[in-house]
Amino acid sequence: MADFQIDDTVDITDVVCPVTFVKAKVALEELDDGQILSIRMNDGEPVQNVPRSIKEEGHQILKLIDNEDGTYDLIVKKVEDE
Amino acid sequence: MAFTNDQLERYSRHIILKEVGAKGQKKLLNAKVLIIGAGGLGAPAALYLAAAGVGTIGIVDADEVDLSNLQRQVIHTTADIGKAKVQSAKETMNAINPDVTVNTYRTFVTSKNVMDLIKDYDFIIDGTDNFPAKFLINDACVMAKKPFSHAGIIRFKGQLMTYVPGEGPCYRCVFKDPPPKDAVPTCKQAGVIGAMGGVIGSLQAMEAVKYILGVGDLLTGYLLTYDALKMEFRKIKLPSDTSGCAVCGDHPTITELIDYEQAECDGK
Numbered sequence: 001m002a003d004f005q006i007d008d009t010v011d012i013t014d015v016v017c018p019v020t021f022v023k024a025k026v027a028l029e030e031l032d033d034g035q036i037l038s039i040r041m042n043d044g045e046p047v048q049n050v051p052r053s054i055k056e057e058g059h060q061i062l063k064l065i066d067n068e069d070g071t072y073d074l075i076v077k078k079v080e081d082e
Numbered sequence: 083m084a085f086t087n088d089q090l091e092r093y094s095r096h097i098i099l100k101e102v103g104a105k106g107q108k109k110l111l112n113a114k115v116l117i118i119g120a121g122g123l124g125a126p127a128a129l130y131l132a133a134a135g136v137g138t139i140g141i142v143d144a145d146e147v148d149l150s151n152l153q154r155q156v157i158h159t160t161a162d163i164g165k166a167k168v169q170s171a172k173e174t175m176n177a178i179n180p181d182v183t184v185n186t187y188r189t190f191v192t193s194k195n196v197m198d199l200i201k202d203y204d205f206i207i208d209g210t211d212n213f214p215a216k217f218l219i220n221d222a223c224v225m226a227k228k229p230f231s232h233a234g235i236i237r238f239k240g241q242l243m244t245y246v247p248g249e250g251p252c253y254r255c256v257f258k259d260p261p262p263k264d265a266v267p268t269c270k271q272a273g274v275i276g277a278m279g280g281v282i283g284s285l286q287a288m289e290a291v292k293y294i295l296g297v298g299d300l301l302t303g304y305l306l307t308y309d310a311l312k313m314e315f316r317k318i319k320l321p322s323d324t325s326g327c328a329v330c331g332d333h334p335t336i337t338e339l340i341d342y343e344q345a346e347c348d349g350k
Binding site: 014026 | 087090091094095097098100103104105
């Protein structure tokens with residue numbers, strides 16, 4: 001999995017909607033433009049909603065990796081707005 | 083400073099907003115707002131600012147909670163009657179949000195103490211109920227270069243404006259001097275609808291939040307009036323030339339704070 005240089009990771013499996021997205025958003029705000037965040041999330045509602053919300057904020061989804069343990073790693077590239 | 087999961091959840095509806103985000107919520111948590119008057123206007127302003135996570139809130143009031151306050155001053159409860167308003171307000175604010183540090187000042191504002199009261203705060207909310215205090219707060223904020231929200235309520239009417247140093251007229255630009263004693267009734271004599279404090283005090287809290295976040299347009303250069311019976315808001319543009327103002331103009335004639343006399347019947 002050497003496709004990306006991960007700059008930071010955040011685990012949102014310990015919270016539920018809408019805090020899942022909020023926690024991911026806060027982690028993204030800490031990064032600089034172009035840096036890459038890996039977000040570990042649960043299957044189900046988070047995987048359905050969090051990638052879409054992040055995309056709506058203008059960030060670039062690079063990959064969704066199935067960890068085959070009920071969690072996924074979403075790889076996101078930060079795109080600074082304005 | 084990193085957010086705890088509890089904070090992420092508490093402020094989630096803020097952080098989700100593009101205009102706020104984590105950065106904005108941190109600004110709120112680091113901000114200091116002073117509310118002068120824990121009454122009809124100050125009560126809702128204090129509640130919303132505490133709930134919003136404004137990290138330090140000062141509250142100034144010399145009075146105790148009276149039964150006649152409870153029709154509009156929603157931060158106090160029946161059990162608080164007789165308690166210092168600042169203490170009652172602090173307890174409610176801390177119960178809503180333990181993130182907030184509440185500083186209490188059990189005093190009236192005077193020319194002697196006002197500069198010291200406002201000096202450590204980023205934004206001031208005038209929630210007082212009398213003209214001497216309103217002119218005093220205006221002059222002090224102009225002299226100390228502090229932004230503040232003015233408001234007044236009576237019967238079914240309310241008004242507010244926001245002063246930011248260098249960005250528009252002050253209260254005295256619009257209203258040169260206090261009216262003669264007893265020319266204008268206080269809300270004690272005239273009455274006021276309880277929800278009026280809720281409407282106008284909440285708008286003051288909104289101005290403080292926008293100022294802290296640095297988003298949107300403030301009510302600088304405008305006076306907003308609300309007539310509840312007509313269900314009419316008017317946003318009145320104020321003259322932008324402030325050069326002749328006695329306190330914020332180019333050649334101020336008021337260079338010291340003034341304690342105007344309070345109307346007799348407001349003594350209590």
